[in-house]
Amino acid sequence: MELRQLVSFDAVVRHGGFGRAAEHLHIAQPAVSAHIRRLEDELGVRLLARTTRRVGLTEAGELFLARVRRVLTELETARDEAADLAAVLRGEVVLGTAPVLGGLDLAAALAAFAARHPGVLLTVRSAPVAGLLADLDVGEVDLVLGPLDDDLPRHQTATPLVEDDLVLLTPPGHRLARSARIDLADLRDDPFVCLPPDSGLRRALDAAAADAGFRADVPLEAPTPADVRAFVGAGLGVALLAASTVRDAGPAVGVHEVRPAPAHPPIGLVHRGERHLSPAARTLHAHLVQTAG
Structure with a gap:
């Protein structure tokens, strides 16, 4: 059983025929037919019910399709994860740090990150947290590390790391x-x-x-x-x-x-949401969370 056979089977069902599946996969229609024929021969059952107007699933085909799509989904996830890893190795991330960082040993944490991901270009910018949060909104920094005040805007996501007094x-x-x-x-x-x-x-x-x-x-x-x-x-x-x-x-x-003891906000990370984080920034975020923990 080959991956291309599974892909062709899913495409035929998804697009309702061999011709449209071939167009979607950018291969010749006879190749799609050959993939399905070999797949059925190997399984020993008919997966597709062919008529002059449409292609439908047999009972065995319906059961097999659910498994095939689960396999293809897992494969796509694996491809995405591999692509993310490759992007991390070539990525760039800008970290904004406030002067107050609680008990977090930032130098040691960044040294460990650099050793683990030597291909990442890491830039650290130190400034008051208000200015860094403004830079975050315009994309000049990827992550901000500093005190987490209660008045952060909703579009910024905060992750507490360490407490301070x-x-x-x-x-x-x-x-x-x-x-x-x-x-x-x-x-x-x-x-x-x-x-x-x-x-x-x-x-x-x-x-x-x-x-x-x-x-x-x-x-x-x-x-x-x-x-x-x-x-x-x-x-x-x-x-x-x-x-x-x-x-x-x-x-x-x-x-x-x-x-009375005045409250001090926890020290943590701020970003603009997952869709704004590059693979390199996501990896640094996870590393700092793990380090603090």
């Missing part, structure tokens, strides 16, 4: 430096250092301060979380910052739990 930073010598936990309301008169107003961190600070009954004074905006820590270390104010960003080496600061 917000902690309070105080400069050396601050009056509350010895406190393990600090009520945010006790800092209503302190200047805060924070990221720009369009950042998730700034929205978190504003919401936490409002819950504590005051409006945070932010005279100094920092471009990155590392700069926030540096400014606090220099005595320029206090700050809320993701706990993951404080674990790295940097200027000496006090690190405190804060009450």
Whole structure:
């Protein structure tokens, strides 16, 4: 039994005759007839009931057709998967990363991906998450890795990876430096250092301060979380910052739990939906999900 015989049998049934099946398969009609004849001889049953006007299925043909189409569907899936694998080996993917990535070791994850898929051209672009999400919409990045805020538009799909928490930073010598936990309301008169107003961190600070009954004074905006820590270390104010960003080496600061504990969005991946993901991007997405897990 040969694959071309199965394909010809399916085509004859699907198109209602030998002539139209031959046209669809771009082969001669006698070749289609020969395929069906050899198939029936091998099976020892008649699959098709031929009349002068139409070709129909026998009872055996109906049973056999269901199996044939299942085989052809599996074969088509296998071909698609093989094509995807080939595309991954030759693909390109642009990953946008926000400065805050929780406990995810991105360098190690990307090194493992590059070793497994050396033919993929991987580009990493670091920027604030708001700008990266805008780039995602116009196709300049394939995936965005960063905090997942609640206000993502419906056409963007989010996959949470790791959790993170917000902690309070105080400069050396601050009056509350010895406190393990600090009520945010006790800092209503302190200047805060924070990221720009369009950042998730700034929205978190504003919401936490409002819950504590005051409006945070932010005279100094920092471009990155590392700069926030540096400014606090220099005595320029206090700050809320993701706990993951404080674990790295940097200027000496006090690190405190804060009450009430402000919410920090999980770190995750964002894309525009499966139809917008190339095979390379889908593979990187799956790799990062597996790495985080």
